[in-house]
Amino acid sequence: MSTSNKQILQPDGWAQPRGYANGVAASGRTVFVAGQIGWNSACQFDSDDFIDQVRQTLLNIRAVLQEAGATPAHMTRMTWYLLDKKEYQARGREVGQVYREVMGAEYGVAMAAVVVAGLMEDRAKVEIEVTAVVPN
Secondary structure (H helix, E strand, C coil): CCCEEEEEEEECCCCCCCEECEEEEEEEEEEEEEEECCCCCCCCCCCCCCCCCHHHHHHHHHHHHHHHHCCCEEEEEEEEEEEEEHHHHHCCCHHHHHHHHHCCCCCCCEEEECCCCCCCCCCEEEEEEEEEEEEC
């Protein structure tokens, strides 16, 4: 599937971001993926480990994208909701490794990370929502 529908927005003179894009313009069919958490298809948690939950969350996102005929390369926006900023920062290298393992090297995505007081599922440590645009 072509991803030529995306244009990475990088203002002149700005430092190159690491692991995300400052902005993305895209045209095509928009796909909205609801906030996904680190439980399996039966809505059960297999682990309370942060990295395991990140992996499962990304797998869940990839599965929903696939239902729309999309791939991670079509993602334009991600919002990460995190319970623990310090754990996210301390395990950032592992987060990046799992991201590349599940989503590939697609970093042309406008991302935000927000620390929250809690998530709707008590065992969830991360929730991620995604917007993707699939070429027409």
